[in-house]
Amino acid sequence: xxxxxxxxxxxxxxxxxxxxxxxxxxxxxxxxxxxxxxxxxxxxxxxxxxxxxxxxxxxxxxxxxxxxxxxxxxxxxxxxxxxxxxxxxxxxxxxxxxxxxxxxxxxxxxxxxxxxxxxxxxxxxxxxxxxxxxxxxxxxxxxxxxxxxxxxxxxxxxxxxxxxxxxxxxxxxxxxxxxxxxxxxxxxxxxxxxxxxxxxxxxxxxxxxxxxxxxxxxxxxxxxxxxxxxxxxxxxxxxxxxxxxxxxxxxxxxxxxxxxxxxxxxxxxxxxxxxxxxxxxxxxxxxxxxxxxxxxxxxxxxxxxxxxxxxxxxxxxxxxxxxxxxxxxxxxxxxxxxxxxxxxxxxxxxxxxxxxxxxxxxxxxxxxxxxxxxxxxxxxxxxxxxxxxxxxxxxxxxxxx
Numbered sequence: 001x002x003x004x005x006x007x008x009x010x011x012x013x014x015x016x017x018x019x020x021x022x023x024x025x026x027x028x029x030x031x032x033x034x035x036x037x038x039x040x041x042x043x044x045x046x047x048x049x050x051x052x053x054x055x056x057x058x059x060x061x062x063x064x065x066x067x068x069x070x071x072x073x074x075x076x077x078x079x080x081x082x083x084x085x086x087x088x089x090x091x092x093x094x095x096x097x098x099x100x101x102x103x104x105x106x107x108x109x110x111x112x113x114x115x116x117x118x119x120x121x122x123x124x125x126x127x128x129x130x131x132x133x134x135x136x137x138x139x140x141x142x143x144x145x146x147x148x149x150x151x152x153x154x155x156x157x158x159x160x161x162x163x164x165x166x167x168x169x170x171x172x173x174x175x176x177x178x179x180x181x182x183x184x185x186x187x188x189x190x191x192x193x194x195x196x197x198x199x200x201x202x203x204x205x206x207x208x209x210x211x212x213x214x215x216x217x218x219x220x221x222x223x224x225x226x227x228x229x230x231x232x233x234x235x236x237x238x239x240x241x242x243x244x245x246x247x248x249x250x251x252x253x254x255x256x257x258x259x260x261x262x263x264x265x266x267x268x269x270x271x272x273x274x275x276x277x278x279x280x281x282x283x284x285x286x287x288x289x290x291x292x293x294x295x296x297x298x299x300x301x302x303x304x305x306x307x308x309x310x311x312x313x314x315x316x317x318x319x320x321x322x323x324x325x326x327x328x329x330x331x332x333x334x335x336x337x338x339x340x341x342x343x344x345x346x347x348x349x350x351x352x353x354x355x356x357x358x359x360x361x362x363x364x365x366x367x368x369x370x371x372x373x374x375x376x377x378x379x380x381x382x383x384x385x386x387x388x389x390x391x392x393x394x395x396x397x398x399x400x401x
Contacts, residue, residue, distance in 0.1 A: 014118075015091045018045040018359050021077050021109065022098035024054040026313035027123065027153075029061075030352035031098060036062045036069055038391075039360065046073035048088050050081075079105045082112075089116040094359045097122045103129040103199075110137050110148060117144035119362045123355050125155030126199055127248045131209035134373045135216055142372035147379050151252050152358040153351035157376055158326045158393075159249040159271065160256055161385055162341040164377040165395050167263050171333030175266035178330040179233045180253075181274040182245060186322035186346045187314050225257035228270030235329035237338075241280070242272040256377035264332065274327070319345040327398070336401045343393040350393065357387045 020035065022028035032047060039045055049055050055074045063070045077088045079099065089095060089112035099105050102124040113120040114137040124130065130150045141148050151157070163178050170176055199206060227250040233242055250271040257263035313319075322345035330337045343350045358376060361367070365383040376384060385395055 014093045015044070016046045016073070016093070017043050017363050018094045018096060019048050019075060019077075019088055019092040020045065020096045020098075021048040021088065022096075023047045023058045024049050024051060025098055027348055027352055027355075028098035029058055030348055031096060031356050032058055032062060034352050034356040036066050038356065041068070043360070043363070046075050046092075048075040048077035050076065050078040052076075077109075079108045082108060085109055085112045086116070089113045089118045092118055094119040094121065094363050096355060096359045098355070100124060100126075101129075102126050103132070107133065107136070111140075114138075114141035114144060114146050114148060117146050119147045119149070119359075121149045121152045121355060121358045121362065123153030123155065123351055124150050125153075125248045127251060128199060128202070128206045128209045130248060130251075130373075131213040135209070135212050138373045145371045147362060147370055148373040149358060149362070149376060149379050150373070151248060152355045152376060154324070154346040154354070155247060156249040156252040157354045157358070157384075157388075158324065158341040158343070158346075160252045160375055160377045161381075161388070162326050162328050162339065162395070163253045163269060164256060164260075164381060165341070165385060166328040166330040166337060166339045167257075167267075169337040169339065169397060169400065170330050170335055172262065172264065174264055174333035175268075176264045176330060176332035177228075177234065177268045177270075178253075178328055179228070179235050179270040179272065180249070181233070181235075181237050181242060181272050181327045181329075182324070183274050183326075184322075184324040184346050186324065186348075187318075220258055223258065223261070223263075223265050223267075225254040225263060225267040225269070227251065227254055228268050230270060233270055233272050233329075234331075237274060237327050237329065240274055240276045241278055242274050245271045245273045247271065252375050253377075256375040259375065259378040260381075313348050319349050322346065322349075324350070338398040338400075339396065340398050341393065341395055353391055353393070354388065357391055358384060361387055 020028065020032055023032040035045060047055050047058060052074065059069065059072050059074065062072065075088055076084045078084050085108045095109065095113055095118055097109055102122060103126050106129055110120060110133045159180050162180060166178050167176060231244050250269055253269045257267040324346040325340055325342040328339045361380045361384045367380055367383055370379050389395055
């Protein structure tokens with residue numbers, strides 16, 4: 001670490017409040033810019049990575065707008081260098097990481113944070129990674145007091161907190177059924193593409209990780225939470241077509257339901273993508289099947305990985321035209337409610353915002369007493385919704401009945 005800013009002796013409150021690992025990537029750079037604008041002067045934060053020159057370029061870009069960041073600390077962190085990862089985890093109160101694919105690069109930092117009692121947030125949408133980290137590091141994190149919070153971007157905050165917000169509009173102590181319908185206009189990030197290809201290339205590993213988690217995960221007595229497997233939703237939200245959306249989001253939502261009594265004794269969640277035209281729905285289904293098939297074969301998988309680099313992304317002008325909305329329909333106890341979570345560019349700008357606000361929420365807000373691997377709803381709930389609303393993401397009740 002001789003050519004990086006020195007990590008000094010540890011104090012009771014750590015040397016840094018937040019360390020951002022991965023700021024030299026596209027979404028990581030946007031997260032750094034968001035922190036520069038919104039963290040405030042009292043937050044001690046730093047950038048971490050393995051390339052000093054690239055980190056300095058990020059710092060220079062931030063300092064051009066915020067001269068006080070000229071001295072922003074730069075820390076050495078390389079997932080292939082265990083000592084550097086341990087040092088970063090020990091120096092921070094909260095670590096943000098945008099370094100993926102997480103199943104390939106993520107575990108050393110999760111393990112270090114679990115041992116050090118350091119809160120951790122990422123933007124993974126990789127179910128295999130989330131389940132493997134639970135099996136390997138949940139108990140250590142629970143003992144140390146670390147909160148390990150995965151999926152703090154578009155996967156899965158709008159869906160997890162949107163379902164939580166919807167449940168709060170419904171009666172307590174009764175079976176509840178919630179369905180989420182996703183509409184979006186935006187680009188997948190290079191990192192998301194690489195993660196998706198990694199998932200589809202090892203479906204047996206995905207099922208194995210899910211099974212291993214079930215064997216060790218404690219479930220509350222007298223309550224259950226399930227993912228709806230129906231290809232057709234119970235609700236309709238207007239004209240158009242829907243398809244099941246087999247992302248990590250339903251698993252995150254149902255884990256929140258198992259953690260929180262407010263979801264009732266029997267909770268079911270269905271997750272769908274909504275489109276206007278049948279041709280679009282058919283193209284999405286065909287494209288998903290083709291991607292799964294291509295990812296399974298090494299030659300075609302290599303070609304897919306070249307489509308977009310993990311650090312690539314669209315211009316600010318293009319991102320400004322992007323948007324997302326998730327409509328939720330909740331039913332239970334004789335009541336029906338429709339809610340919506342909506343915002344701007346889902347893959348980049350809003351993801352960076354959600355990730356940074358999650359870290360600030362863990363750092364600064366009065367939150368429930370949790371530890372181990374926890375969801376955004378269980379760890380931060382109302383406090384994070386309040387932050388996101390102030391930051392421009394909409395949570396609203398559309399109608400009740």
